Amino acid sequence: MTVKTLDILVQRSTNPRIETLDQNNLQFGKVFSDHMFVADYKDGQWDNLKIMPYGSLEFDPANSMMHYGQSIFEGLKAFRAEDGRVLVFRPDMNAKRLNTSAERMCMAQLPEEIFLEGLQALLEIDKDWIPTTPGSSMYIRPFMFATDNFLGVRPSETYRFMIIASPSGSYYSKPVNVKIETTYSRAAMGGTGSAKAAGNYAAALYPAKLAQEEGFDQLIWTDAKEHKYIEEAGTMNVMFVIGDQLITSPLTSTILPGVTRDSVLTLAKSWGVDVVERAISVDEVIEAATKGTLKEAFGVGTAATIAHINSIGLEDDKYVLPAIESRELSNRIYNYMEDLKRGRIEDSFGWNMSI
Numbered sequence: 278m279t280v281k282t283l284d285i286l287v288q289r290s291t292n293p294r295i296e297t298l299d300q301n302n303l304q305f306g307k308v309f310s311d312h313m314f315v316a317d318y319k320d321g322q323w324d325n326l327k328i329m330p331y332g333s334l335e336f337d338p339a340n341s342m343m344h345y346g347q348s349i350f351e352g353l354k355a356f357r358a359e360d361g362r363v364l365v366f367r368p369d370m371n372a373k374r375l376n377t378s379a380e381r382m383c384m385a386q387l388p389e390e391i392f393l394e395g396l397q398a399l400l401e402i403d404k405d406w407i408p409t410t411p412g413s414s415m416y417i418r419p420f421m422f423a424t425d426n427f428l429g430v431r432p433s434e435t436y437r438f439m440i441i442a443s444p445s446g447s448y449y450s451k452p453v454n455v456k457i458e459t460t461y462s463r464a465a466m467g468g469t470g471s472a473k474a475a476g477n478y479a480a481a482l483y484p485a486k487l488a489q490e491e492g493f494d495q496l497i498w499t500d501a502k503e504h505k506y507i508e509e510a511g512t513m514n515v516m517f518v519i520g521d522q523l524i525t526s527p528l529t530s531t532i533l534p535g536v537t538r539d540s541v542l543t544l545a546k547s548w549g550v551d552v553v554e555r556a557i558s559v560d561e562v563i564e565a566a567t568k569g570t571l572k573e574a575f576g577v578g579t580a581a582t583i584a585h586i587n588s589i590g591l592e593d594d595k596y597v598l599p600a601i602e603s604r605e606l607s608n609r610i611y612n613y614m615e616d617l618k619r620g621r622i623e624d625s626f627g628w629n630m631s632i
């Protein structure tokens with residue numbers, strides 16, 4: 278992973294802001310490092326690969342991304358290990374998933390080496406921006422959008438791919454109170470739910486706002502047809518421990534294939550846990566919660582790794598789940614994943630890319 282094969286032009290910032298980095302007051306996604314990676318697609322190929330100073334972009338008012346929404350993104354993290362190494366968690370998975378999303382949104386494919394070497398070049402030049410305070414990390418946001426200036430409805434013929442990086446503080450996710458959504462939908466079969474498409478997020482904001490007004494932190498989406506089966510949380514996949522089984526929805530066209538989801542399932546299987554990917558109904562979850570066999574419920578995603586679900590709301594009822602400290606599996610997974618990502622234990626799965 279350290280061999281450089283691509284020609285990436287480096288334009289260093291003449292006005293570095295690194296001195297302004299306040300490691301003790303980092304929020305999520307507000308501060309960005311000095312540089313960004315950019316590549317442009319036209320005439321069927323990617324060109325102009327460069328690292329340049331972080332800054333504004335200029336758009337033509339007819340830019341088709343703004344009108345018809347061809348825009349996709351990724352999210353991953355880099356960590357500073359105690360021995361000084363920079364570790365990135367499974368970036369190859371994000372490079373692949375970007376292309377799956379691109380295919381669904383009728384956008385250009387990006388060679389994985391552009392993703393990975395662009396990422397590497399950006400982290401090398403901005404390595405001092407990777408925070409070192411306990412629990413902190415560098416959040417990395419690769420994204421691609423249409424750049425044709427044309428109002429006709431057709432796939433853009435030109436695209437831009439970029440990577441920006443944001444030092445983020447300790448992301449301790451408070452246990453969340455979720456609402457099972459039975460009116461609105463995030464994704465329907467055959468739609469774009471399995472693509473990390475910008476528009477999916479826009480469509481989820483209104484129902485999420487309504488839920489927040491009712492006092493919930495997040496939604497659990499259900500199938501668009503009958504609102505009978507659990508899907509995911511919209512920024513996280515969702516898992517349940519019922520009895521001794523770890524259960525999660527299978528990957529369908531309505532579920533985003535999370536890297537964390539894959540990692541957690543792989544890890545749990547390696548520990549001998551009974552892991553099941555199958556459709557899981559709302560009724561089953563509620564029945565298990567009522568009977569006391571629902572031992573754990575949690576969201577899995579890059580931002581939090583594990584977000585414990587404290588309570589589940591369904592229509593006018595609320596089901597409170599067992600105390601967080603009693604949750605053996607999700608706590609064990611969380612500790613293991615954090616240790617692995619930060620290079621404190623052996624990387625037995627070969628998941629870390631070291632820079």
Ligand SMILES: *Cc1c(COP(=O)(O)O)cnc(C)c1O
Nearest residue numbers: 511512513533535536537578579
């Ligand atoms: C990104 C995302 C997830 C989590 O994926 P990770 O790769 O684990 O971060 C889950 N659901 C949706 C809808 C997402 O966009």
